[in-house]
Amino acid sequence: MDNGITLVDISYQSPREQAFWQTVVLPRAAIEAEVERLASIARPANGRRAASVNHPMNTGPVPCFAPGIDVAIMVLKPGEETTPDLRNSSRVDICIRGTGVVKTGNKEFRVEKYDVWNTPSMQPQVVRNDGQDLMVRLSYSNAPLLERLEVHYVNENPQIAGQSDEGRELAANQRRAREASKPIPIGSDGAQMLGYEWLVDIDTIDSKALHWPWKEVEPHLGNVYSMDLGYTGRHLYVLYNPATERRIGTSPSFFATIAKLPPGKVDKPHRHTSAAINYIMWGHGKSAVNGQKIEWQEGDLHFSAPGWSIHNHASREQGFMALTIQDHPLHIANESLLWQETMKSPILKLGTDYGIQTNLATVAE
Ligand SMILES: [Fe+2]
Numbered sequence: 001m002d003n004g005i006t007l008v009d010i011s012y013q014s015p016r017e018q019a020f021w022q023t024v025v026l027p028r029a030a031i032e033a034e035v036e037r038l039a040s041i042a043r044p045a046n047g048r049r050a051a052s053v054n055h056p057m058n059t060g061p062v063p064c065f066a067p068g069i070d071v072a073i074m075v076l077k078p079g080e081e082t083t084p085d086l087r088n089s090s091r092v093d094i095c096i097r098g099t100g101v102v103k104t105g106n107k108e109f110r111v112e113k114y115d116v117w118n119t120p121s122m123q124p125q126v127v128r129n130d131g132q133d134l135m136v137r138l139s140y141s142n143a144p145l146l147e148r149l150e151v152h153y154v155n156e157n158p159q160i161a162g163q164s165d166e167g168r169e170l171a172a173n174q175r176r177a178r179e180a181s182k183p184i185p186i187g188s189d190g191a192q193m194l195g196y197e198w199l200v201d202i203d204t205i206d207s208k209a210l211h212w213p214w215k216e217v218e219p220h221l222g223n224v225y226s227m228d229l230g231y232t233g234r235h236l237y238v239l240y241n242p243a244t245e246r247r248i249g250t251s252p253s254f255f256a257t258i259a260k261l262p263p264g265k266v267d268k269p270h271r272h273t274s275a276a277i278n279y280i281m282w283g284h285g286k287s288a289v290n291g292q293k294i295e296w297q298e299g300d301l302h303f304s305a306p307g308w309s310i311h312n313h314a315s316r317e318q319g320f321m322a323l324t325i326q327d328h329p330l331h332i333a334n335e336s337l338l339w340q341e342t343m344k345s346p347i348l349k350l351g352t353d354y355g356i357q358t359n360l361a362t363v364a365e
Pocket residue numbers: 270271272276305311
């Protein structure tokens with residue numbers, strides 16, 4: 001065919017073997033050196049002194065640390081601020097040094113070391129360093145997936161900031177056009193036919209920037225740190241954003257958890273299709289991922305689990321604390337979140353199969 005389309009015979013073909021990206025650690029020293037380098041360059045016009053952490057197996061089109069997750073090290077010098085931009089990717093950020101003010105729409109909050117916040121898609125944000133030290137944050141986004149789909153919308157000079165509050169109210173009060181389109185049942189199992197209006201006027205949720213200040217999160221971590229070593233779950237809390245509903249996320253694509261493991265805890269080998277990146281906030285430990293052993297400590301960024309690879313993590317004599325970002329809600333929305341809690345357990349599809357039961361009720365007694 002002269003239009004370039006080819007027909008590829010896939011009869012008799014076995015399923016493609018998945019190429020798991022290997023587990024890797026970006027050490028604290030490399031992050032600190034990059035922070036110093038970013039602080040030394042001329043201020044970019046958009047205010048974003050940033051380096052994206054690129055996994056050695058990444059084939060593009062943009063730098064990323066897991067196939068669907070990028071992590072940018074972002075630096076602001078004292079008094080500097082970023083310019084607002086509009087993107088259809090969404091983010092989760094953690095401040096790892098200094099202090100700043102985050103302004104998203106008309107919401108503003110002050111952040112300091114280990115504060116976490118999310119930034120919804122299409123909400124311009126300004127981050128300002130209001131302290132005397134450098135302000136450093138790790139910013140995780142789902143941009144790599146959108147870039148792969150060639151639909152990452154980025155407007156660095158936004159003139160409109162989406163629907164105004166008045167516009168939203170007006171729209172909410174008017175009769176919806178879809179009410180004039182009656183669903184047509186097909187068969188008796190729930191299948192229907194719906195008119196166009198249902199496609200373009202879907203039910204909305206209130207997606208907003210939320211802030212988990214470290215000083216409010218930290219006091220609760222003692223609860224998971226002091227749990228019995230025989231606990232079969234994970235010693236963590238998820239930073240839950242109600243806009244993600246049953247997908248239990250921090251952003252529509254990612255969950256962020258803060259784990260605090262007691263000394264001597266060894267998780268059972270398990271796997272899930274969601275990919276995981278750990279930032280070690282305190283302590284040290286080791287992992288086995290796809291048969292590869294790796295060690296890490298405070299300040300390191302660990303690509304800790306390629307989706308569907310068998311892995312487990314273990315603390316040592318001190319325990320450890322880590323922020324984990326995983327593209328778990330994205331998979332739930334896609335009905336692709338497979339989970340195997342131990343290598344002897346069944347492979348479950350979370351969200352439609354009945355979920356995993358830990359021994360929490362027993363150990364909490
Ligand atoms: Fe895991």
